[in-house]
Amino acid sequence: MDEALTTTLTVNGTQVTRAIPARQHLVDFLREELGLTGSHLGCEHGVCGACTVRVNGEIVRGCLMLAVQANGCRVETIEGLSDSKELAKLQAAFHRHNALQCGFCTPGMLMAAQDLLNSKQRASRDEIRAHISGNYCRCTGYQAIVDAIEEVIKTEAMNG
Amino acid sequence: MKAPSFAYAKPRTLAEAFDLLERPGARILAGGQSLIPSLNLRLSAPELLVDITGLAELRGIALEQDVVRIGALTTHADIERSAQIRKHLPLLADAVVHVAHPAIRNRGTFGGSVSLADPAAEYPACLVALDATIVLRSRANERMVRAEHFFKGLFEVDLREGELVAGAEIPAFLKGERSVFLELARRQGDYAIVGLAGVTSASRKRIAFFGLGAKPVLLQPKSLEEAKASIPAPSADLYNTAATKLHLAKVLLDRAWTKL
Numbered sequence: 001m002d003e004a005l006t007t008t009l010t011v012n013g014t015q016v017t018r019a020i021p022a023r024q025h026l027v028d029f030l031r032e033e034l035g036l037t038g039s040h041l042g043c044e045h046g047v048c049g050a051c052t053v054r055v056n057g058e059i060v061r062g063c064l065m066l067a068v069q070a071n072g073c074r075v076e077t078i079e080g081l082s083d084s085k086e087l088a089k090l091q092a093a094f095h096r097h098n099a100l101q102c103g104f105c106t107p108g109m110l111m112a113a114q115d116l117l118n119s120k121q122r123a124s125r126d127e128i129r130a131h132i133s134g135n136y137c138r139c140t141g142y143q144a145i146v147d148a149i150e151e152v153i154k155t156e157a158m159n160g
Numbered sequence: 161m162k163a164p165s166f167a168y169a170k171p172r173t174l175a176e177a178f179d180l181l182e183r184p185g186a187r188i189l190a191g192g193q194s195l196i197p198s199l200n201l202r203l204s205a206p207e208l209l210v211d212i213t214g215l216a217e218l219r220g221i222a223l224e225q226d227v228v229r230i231g232a233l234t235t236h237a238d239i240e241r242s243a244q245i246r247k248h249l250p251l252l253a254d255a256v257v258h259v260a261h262p263a264i265r266n267r268g269t270f271g272g273s274v275s276l277a278d279p280a281a282e283y284p285a286c287l288v289a290l291d292a293t294i295v296l297r298s299r300a301n302e303r304m305v306r307a308e309h310f311f312k313g314l315f316e317v318d319l320r321e322g323e324l325v326a327g328a329e330i331p332a333f334l335k336g337e338r339s340v341f342l343e344l345a346r347r348q349g350d351y352a353i354v355g356l357a358g359v360t361s362a363s364r365k366r367i368a369f370f371g372l373g374a375k376p377v378l379l380q381p382k383s384l385e386e387a388k389a390s391i392p393a394p395s396a397d398l399y400n401t402a403a404t405k406l407h408l409a410k411v412l413l414d415r416a417w418t419k420l
Contacts (some may be wrong), residue, residue, distance in 0.1 A: 003168070005168060022165075022209070025196070045197035045201055046197050049263065059262060059266060060266050064196045065196070066196070066209075068168055069192070071170075076401070130348050157225025
């Protein structure tokens with residue numbers, strides 16, 4: 001019998017309280033309990049990055065954190081950052097550069113890319129690649145993804 | 161896959177943590193970046209996870225009398241952002257960017273990496289090269305063990321029943337000391353094929369390899385030739401033969417030597 005623990009967390013600005021089995025990881029909770037299916041599950045052992053979400057402002061692997069560990073935390077997903085328009089420039093650049101095909105990695109890729117934009121104003125292509133090194137894409141070969149992120153960084157730099 | 165069932169508790173004090181850890185099948189959960197994958201793959205089946213991340217006393221970086229103390233719950237990201245680490249332990253600052261990827265560095269902890277002792281991990285070799293001391297806490301005691309002796313074998317450390325890794329004490333760099341950190345991996349952030357952490361002072365060189373054997377391999381050579389000749393026979397892994405690893409270790413020595 002799974003032990004369920006009462007857990008309160010804020011997801012995309014809304015506070016939720018649920019009894020959560022200890023063994024359930026954060027992304028299963030987001031997808032199955034809250035219906036937020038934008039965060040994807042690929043490998044489920046921390047290699048692919050498709051499950052990247054933000055916890056207290058920092059990106060984490062959603063499959064490597066138990067949902068009960070998010071008690072008291074502020075969780076943001078691709079849905080929240082899309083609605084708030086935080087990702088709008090990156091999303092438009094991904095579209096323009098054809099930086100996705102099947103789209104499975106895209107939510108995690110956008111979360112990682114936005115994290116770079118928030119922490120560093122001017123990043124080189126090597127720094128972009130290093131920052132998204134934990135996110136697998138099996139379609140694009142990464143070139144177009146790096147192009148899209150670089151374009152947003154350069155545009156932001158020009159606009160000051 | 162999904163993790164098996166277990167109970168979960170988050171103690172607020174170290175005393176409470178030691179109580180919980182006495183229960184059958186109890187295991188410490190810190191950053192979880194190695195433990196949770198092993199749960200998801202059902203490679204381990206604890207009955208109780210004791211989440212120690214609420215114990216603030218185990219987190220932080222402090223400099224006291226030329227010794228840098230790093231608490232076990234300090235995350236890789238904390239180390240990466242620390243100006244004190246950059247200034248006083250540049251070896252660790254150079255190493256930390258090779259520890260997995262940003263999203264993992266945000267949660268993974270220093271103490272977790274030290275107690276797991278993965279043969280391809282960066283910190284164990286750095287701590288051996290830096291001649292660090294591992295600080296262990298039990299309910300009634302504190303025990304100090306030199307890094308060289310703490311890492312005993314494949315995922316094997318000198319940690320006794322009822323003890324946990326509280327952190328490490330590392331001598332801060334003195335004027336004139338230099339270090340070099342090199343790692344060969346197929347992709348940024350992957351586990352190393354071979355890596356090298358080297359420290360040099362006026363009187364000696366300490367070079368520790370990781371990815372070569374079951375635990376960090378320490379050399380204290382006087383010359384490059386002596387260093388190359390004294391690399392013990394490596395063990396092969398799934399992707400690389402022993403001969404490849406030995407060759408790559410020598411390549412790293414060549415590259416490191418000009419900087420040490």
